[in-house]
Amino acid sequence: MGQVGDKERELKHKLRPRNAFLQAEGLNLPAACPREELHQFLIGLYGEYVIPSSMHKFIQVLRGKELYFGQGDFKRPLVTDQMLRAVWARLRDRLSSLDSSSSMVEVTTAYATHFTDMYVDKHTGKHMTGDRVRILLLTLPFLLRDLIAPEVWP
Amino acid sequence: MSRPYAWRPLGLLPILKTSALTVDNVAWQRHRRLDLYHRCMDPVIAELNELCAEDKYFRFADKKVRQGRCFWHLLSMDGLEIAATTMCNTDNCPVCECPKDELDRTDFLYPLRDSATVKARVEAAQAALLEPDGTIKRNCKKQVGHAMAAVVVYICLSWYDFII
Numbered sequence: 001m002g003q004v005g006d007k008e009r010e011l012k013h014k015l016r017p018r019n020a021f022l023q024a025e026g027l028n029l030p031a032a033c034p035r036e037e038l039h040q041f042l043i044g045l046y047g048e049y050v051i052p053s054s055m056h057k058f059i060q061v062l063r064g065k066e067l068y069f070g071q072g073d074f075k076r077p078l079v080t081d082q083m084l085r086a087v088w089a090r091l092r093d094r095l096s097s098l099d100s101s102s103s104m105v106e107v108t109t110a111y112a113t114h115f116t117d118m119y120v121d122k123h124t125g126k127h128m129t130g131d132r133v134r135i136l137l138l139t140l141p142f143l144l145r146d147l148i149a150p151e152v153w154p
Numbered sequence: 155m156s157r158p159y160a161w162r163p164l165g166l167l168p169i170l171k172t173s174a175l176t177v178d179n180v181a182w183q184r185h186r187r188l189d190l191y192h193r194c195m196d197p198v199i200a201e202l203n204e205l206c207a208e209d210k211y212f213r214f215a216d217k218k219v220r221q222g223r224c225f226w227h228l229l230s231m232d233g234l235e236i237a238a239t240t241m242c243n244t245d246n247c248p249v250c251e252c253p254k255d256e257l258d259r260t261d262f263l264y265p266l267r268d269s270a271t272v273k274a275r276v277e278a279a280q281a282a283l284l285e286p287d288g289t290i291k292r293n294c295k296k297q298v299g300h301a302m303a304a305v306v307v308y309i310c311l312s313w314y315d316f317i318i
Contacts, residue, residue: 004290007279012248013272014241015280016288017189020196021239022273024226025203030249030267032228033236044258129234129244 034130047133051119054144059084062148079148087147088120094143094151105135191238202226 008014021029067078096112098105111132118126128136172178206224213219234244242248247257250264285291 002290004283007283011272011275011279012242012246012267013276014188015276015284016185016290017192018288019241019276020192020199022269022276023196023203024199026206027226027228027269029228029240029269030272031269033231033240033249049258127244 042130042133042137043128046137047128051136051140054140055119058087058144058147062087083148086150088116090147090151091143092116095139098139103139105138107135107139111135188238188241192241 004015013019021027062079062084063077068075069078070076092112092115095107095115096109098107100106114126114128115136117123118128172180172183175183177183202224206226209221209223211219212222228239231239236242236248237244240248245254247264248267250266252259252264256262256264283291
């Protein structure tokens, strides 16, 4: 990384090109951005705390002490890794099946895969913007239920 | 302003997709896209500055004329739009100095950033690191270049000693 890149990181602002919005008179650009909603609530509290802790709670319940066969070294979980993987795959498929006529939001398969990469596979390079997290805030409470059994289609 | 003609499209931006460009450098494309967006906003901001520069007289619904001044404020934007407008990465908070790994802290108010300070610091950095035409100064491109040059000189000198 050159000096320009280091400086841009330090300033949290790109040096090229010239920012047109800083030429606006009487407008405090950073202050005009929605701070609380964007990072502290949506990205921070919900995206980085509530969703991972919900997933953690699910795994804790599905891998509870009473859900193990055998004793000692021969203990094996009732909910196998394969079943656990199917739970998250089911959640991903439910997420991607949302459409605007029934849920008021349209979720693509790419978004659902991004969600799985980020929260199930713990991919450190994946992030979500505030509006993308807002979709999860609206939909996850309805999707995070009855995930252990296969879907029953009418 | 609930009528359907209360808004007007200002222009259509060309698609900067990789397949539509002759330059396939991702960094160049990112810079070009950001530059295009900000150059499009230049005339809009100039007109808004002119509109907001002086008081105007408005006739209100009660048929009284009052003196007023226009002001402008940014509307709701999502993370990527804020990143493009403030030219800040989505990894950072453009509004305050909160580090990325502390974004979920709601009990602490980090120092807020303001346009005047950001602008002054950016202009100082631009003067130090960029040429007047906006290109990067030669000695600011890559520090690792000096290290590589030193290695090459060292190898050449070694061979020179060996030959002598």
